[in-house]
Amino acid sequence: MVLFVASTESRATQETVIGLATASLDRGHDVSVFFNERSVRLLKVGTKDEEFKGLVERGARLLACRTSAMGLGLKSLEDLVGGAEMSSLGELVDLMGDSDRVLFVG
Amino acid sequence: MVDLMIIIRSKPTDAFRVVEALRLSAAMLGMDQPPSIVFLDGGVECLREGAFDDPVIHDFLRAAADLAGIHVLSESLEEHGIMYEELDPSLGAAPLGLDGLAGLISKHDSVVAF
Numbered sequence: 001m002v003l004f005v006a007s008t009e010s011r012a013t014q015e016t017v018i019g020l021a022t023a024s025l026d027r028g029h030d031v032s033v034f035f036n037e038r039s040v041r042l043l044k045v046g047t048k049d050e051e052f053k054g055l056v057e058r059g060a061r062l063l064a065c066r067t068s069a070m071g072l073g074l075k076s077l078e079d080l081v082g083g084a085e086m087s088s089l090g091e092l093v094d095l096m097g098d099s100d101r102v103l104f105v106g
Numbered sequence: 107m108v109d110l111m112i113i114i115r116s117k118p119t120d121a122f123r124v125v126e127a128l129r130l131s132a133a134m135l136g137m138d139q140p141p142s143i144v145f146l147d148g149g150v151e152c153l154r155e156g157a158f159d160d161p162v163i164h165d166f167l168r169a170a171a172d173l174a175g176i177h178v179l180s181e182s183l184e185e186h187g188i189m190y191e192e193l194d195p196s197l198g199a200a201p202l203g204l205d206g207l208a209g210l211i212s213k214h215d216s217v218v219a220f
Binding site for chain 2 (some may be wrong): 007036037038088089090092093094096097102104
């Protein structure tokens with residue numbers, strides 16, 4: 001399994017995450033993407049909905065840090081693109097332990 | 107089990123990166139998987155007394171220092187013109203040279219820099 005961790009809400013982070021997740025799925029890897037801090041905004045409904053949904057449909061997990069989401073006013077799953085999940089730093093630590101490779105994208 | 111070393115190289119002006127590192131550290135401590143934490147480059151300025159106005163950030167720092175222990179790269183202190191005595195004594199940062207840093211890195215599976 002490959003885990004990507006995003007932190008910032010920059011367009012570069014968004015494109016890198018989508019690109020790397022897609023490429024990893026193409027190679028047959030299980031993919032999880034954890035959106036931490038401000039990067040949770042990337043999952044807000046109305047951003048890259050179709051591309052993120054495409055990742056979910058291919059089996060990728062898109063996880064939003066609940067604490068970060070709440071702090072940014074994204075209080076429920078309805079505020080996030082379809083298929084995204086609310087998560088926690090505790091789950092991030094578990095995922096880091098379970099993953100074969102972890103990449104902090106920034 | 108996560109065997110991680112966290113490097114903090116962001117200055118206090120990039121507090122969101124420092125907070126991110128410390129929040130991850132807190133989560134790992136909470137799950138009994140303490141990381142090693144090293145401050146270097148601009149990150150050494152975070153260890154000065156009064157580096158952060160936000161008391162919450164200082165609380166995160168104290169928790170990391172008390173529960174995991176923190177290191178500071180001596181070469182970075184010198185590059186930034188900071189004497190060890192200028193650091194917040196309550197944090198108890200252990201000075202480390204580059205050789206020691208290399209040795210510490212070799213003891214971990216992964217290293218992430220903020």
